Amino acid sequence: MEQLTSIHNQHVKDWKKLQTKKARQQTGTYLLDGWHLVQEASKAGIELLELIGTADQLVAHSDLTTMAGHVYEVTEEIMKHITDTVTPQGIAAVVTMPDAHRMPAGPLKGAWLFLDRVQDPGNVGTMVRTADAAGFAGVVVGHRSADLFGPKVVRSMQGSQFHLQLFEGDLRKWIADFKSIGAPVFGTQLNPQAKNFRTVNPGDTFALVMGNEGQGMSNELLSMTTDNLYIPMRGDAESLNVAISAGILMFQLNQNLD
Amino acid sequence: MEQLTSIHNQHVKDWKKLQTKKARQQTGTYLLDGWHLVQEASKAGIELLELIGTADQLVAHSDLTTMAGHVYEVTEEIMKHITDTVTPQGIAAVVTMPDAHRMPAGPLKGAWLFLDRVQDPGNVGTMVRTADAAGFAGVVVGHRSADLFGPKVVRSMQGSQFHLQLFEGDLRKWIADFKSIGAPVFGTQLNPQAKNFRTVNPGDTFALVMGNEGQGMSNELLSMTTDNLYIPMRGDAESLNVAISAGILMFQLNQNLD
Numbered sequence: 001m002e003q004l005t006s007i008h009n010q011h012v013k014d015w016k017k018l019q020t021k022k023a024r025q026q027t028g029t030y031l032l033d034g035w036h037l038v039q040e041a042s043k044a045g046i047e048l049l050e051l052i053g054t055a056d057q058l059v060a061h062s063d064l065t066t067m068a069g070h071v072y073e074v075t076e077e078i079m080k081h082i083t084d085t086v087t088p089q090g091i092a093a094v095v096t097m098p099d100a101h102r103m104p105a106g107p108l109k110g111a112w113l114f115l116d117r118v119q120d121p122g123n124v125g126t127m128v129r130t131a132d133a134a135g136f137a138g139v140v141v142g143h144r145s146a147d148l149f150g151p152k153v154v155r156s157m158q159g160s161q162f163h164l165q166l167f168e169g170d171l172r173k174w175i176a177d178f179k180s181i182g183a184p185v186f187g188t189q190l191n192p193q194a195k196n197f198r199t200v201n202p203g204d205t206f207a208l209v210m211g212n213e214g215q216g217m218s219n220e221l222l223s224m225t226t227d228n229l230y231i232p233m234r235g236d237a238e239s240l241n242v243a244i245s246a247g248i249l250m251f252q253l254n255q256n257l258d
Numbered sequence: 259m260e261q262l263t264s265i266h267n268q269h270v271k272d273w274k275k276l277q278t279k280k281a282r283q284q285t286g287t288y289l290l291d292g293w294h295l296v297q298e299a300s301k302a303g304i305e306l307l308e309l310i311g312t313a314d315q316l317v318a319h320s321d322l323t324t325m326a327g328h329v330y331e332v333t334e335e336i337m338k339h340i341t342d343t344v345t346p347q348g349i350a351a352v353v354t355m356p357d358a359h360r361m362p363a364g365p366l367k368g369a370w371l372f373l374d375r376v377q378d379p380g381n382v383g384t385m386v387r388t389a390d391a392a393g394f395a396g397v398v399v400g401h402r403s404a405d406l407f408g409p410k411v412v413r414s415m416q417g418s419q420f421h422l423q424l425f426e427g428d429l430r431k432w433i434a435d436f437k438s439i440g441a442p443v444f445g446t447q448l449n450p451q452a453k454n455f456r457t458v459n460p461g462d463t464f465a466l467v468m469g470n471e472g473q474g475m476s477n478e479l480l481s482m483t484t485d486n487l488y489i490p491m492r493g494d495a496e497s498l499n500v501a502i503s504a505g506i507l508m509f510q511l512n513q514n515l516d
Binding site: 126129130132133134135158160163198231233234235239240241243244245247248251252255 | 384387388390391392393416418421456489491492493497498499501502503505506509510513
């Protein structure tokens with residue numbers, strides 16, 4: 001175990017840099033902040049490359065220290081510096097980031113969520129977490145969405161990245177792939193002329209596409225889907241947050257968990 | 259029209275104070291920040307007691323200035339001071355706060371949402387907004403929940419307070435009132451032994467109770483309901499945010515908008 005007390009230490013600088021997409025891509029790693037996430041990773045069999053904790057916290061959870069490649073005891077000041085949390089719990093870990101551009105393992109199967117230019121990291125993370133709860137097999141984030149392994153997305157996912165498959169990619173290609181195996185792809189549209197979401201019966205393998213917070217899905221993607229769905233609601237079309245809409249649709253379309 | 263340039267002006271101090279519950283209760287008013295909210299109020303026939311704007315914004319929306327009791331032209335510094343927004347739009351209005359402890363007008367009817375000690379203002383506001391979209395008639399906030407007319411709740415409600423009835427009160431009394439007219443009250447519980455939410459058929463008049471973010475509903479309220487509902491999900495019980503759960507349940511229980 002190494003003890004670090006200065007925020008100018010090179011390790012500390014490297015951890016801090018993991019808040020940027022560039023450093024995450026260069027190193028192929030990202031930071032988990034807090035016990036819940038570190039434990040979820042450990043439960044999922046993810047190797048803790050580096051475990052970083054305050055003295056108190058490392059003692060309190062000595063079971064995890066034996067499982068980590070390197071253990072660093074740091075000050076609370078360093079903890080605050082490397083996380084973007086106001087009151088960090090005093091524990092963090094560096095783990096390998098899955099290659100979001102890999103090919104899916106095996107044939108496409110189950111329920112999938114596609115995100116088209118969703119910008120808010122909290123929305124992206126909450127939708128991944130909800131997809132997990134709804135029993136979805138995977139989430140694909142299209143270009144110009146919030147980065148899947150940024151600190152705010154990771155915090156909102158609450159460990160769901162360890163329970164389902166996450167990808168980044170060209171949604172046009174993903175939609176074409178689903179349609180080529182006869183699986184329906186459902187877009188979403190703030191348009192009462194679209195299909196009432198309660199009237200579709202998607203079967204076991206399908207994809208649902210959610211769009212940008214302000215503008216919705218792109219016209220190009222809307223024209224590629226099997227059907228576009230609408231949630232009938234009172235009042236104007238801005239009445240539902242995108243993460244709430246996604247939750248309503250995912251639990252309606254995937255009822256295999258009952 | 260009065261021009262104000264100092265944050266030490268008494269009006270400015272009074273507006274700033276409306277961020278506190280005490281000042282809102284003493285004056286019976288609250289602040290709407292931004293054009294969308296001011297316009298929603300105006301559309302709903304709510305009197306704009308005081309309209310506060312920067313010079314540019316007052317010119318751009320001169321239609322509203324004629325409808326306000328008093329109009330104040332202020333600096334951007336004052337706008338920032340009285341709102342808790344990082345980049346305020348430059349317009350705000352003081353309006354009368356409905357008496358949340360009044361008696362409901364007419365017999366209890368339609369779908370209602372009860373909030374038991376929901377603490378996060380964003381969650382409370384989002385749930386009111388979602389209840390509005392789902393065609394609910396009203397929302398009742400129990401004791402020790404976030405205050406309905408605090409700045410963050412008001413921002414998250416996005417004007418839904420003008421479309422449905424809002425109350426504060428003792429949820430034990432509200433539950434008893436619904437049951438006394440034969441209307442079911444559905445609690446929510448993170449417990450697979452509770453009733454699957456897809457199996458209930460609530461009829462036109464009912465109430466749904468959502469609980470605290472960490473602890474859920476109180477045992478006392480759970481024991482008073484007609485039934486307690488559960489959303490079947492994968493993995494552990496913490497997998498759904500309370501506002502997402504509320505959205506899924508409200509759109510399942512109230513399908514009268516199709």
